[in-house]
Amino acid sequence: MAQHAVGLAADLPVGSMKAFRAGQERVVVYHLKGGFYATQAQCTHTFGPLARGEIVDGCQVRCPLHRARFDIATGQVVEWANFPPGIQLLDALRGERALRTYPVKVKDGKIMVTT
Numbered sequence: 001m002a003q004h005a006v007g008l009a010a011d012l013p014v015g016s017m018k019a020f021r022a023g024q025e026r027v028v029v030y031h032l033k034g035g036f037y038a039t040q041a042q043c044t045h046t047f048g049p050l051a052r053g054e055i056v057d058g059c060q061v062r063c064p065l066h067r068a069r070f071d072i073a074t075g076q077v078v079e080w081a082n083f084p085p086g087i088q089l090l091d092a093l094r095g096e097r098a099l100r101t102y103p104v105k106v107k108d109g110k111i112m113v114t115t
């Protein structure tokens with residue numbers, strides 16, 4: 001386990017997210033009303049870039065490719081890939097899988113992610 005300073009908290013207002021490198025990992029850091037969170041950067045479905053998706057309901061991230069939704073705090077799947085129609089055929093190969101999550105702290109204005 002190692003802690004990485006990935007960016008400045010002031011550059012990530014509430015309701016935003018951004019991709020960073022944290023050591024060997026690519027992560028997305030989210031600033032929600034409840035604080036800072038981090039998940040792996042690629043969707044577990046077929047590697048969609050989550051940072052280009054959307055934060056929905058203030059606590060979930062929706063993948064830009066096939067619209068899977070994940071709970072940001074836990075990484076759990078809320079809704080699996082559902083767009084375009086027929087994408088569910090891939091489920092046999094790419095079944096539901098939660099995102100990895102990482103502990104985040106803010107120290108001296110810096111976002112610190114532990115991987």
Ligand code: FES
Nearest residue numbers: 043045046048063
């Ligand atoms: S890659 Fe994210 S839903 Fe398909």
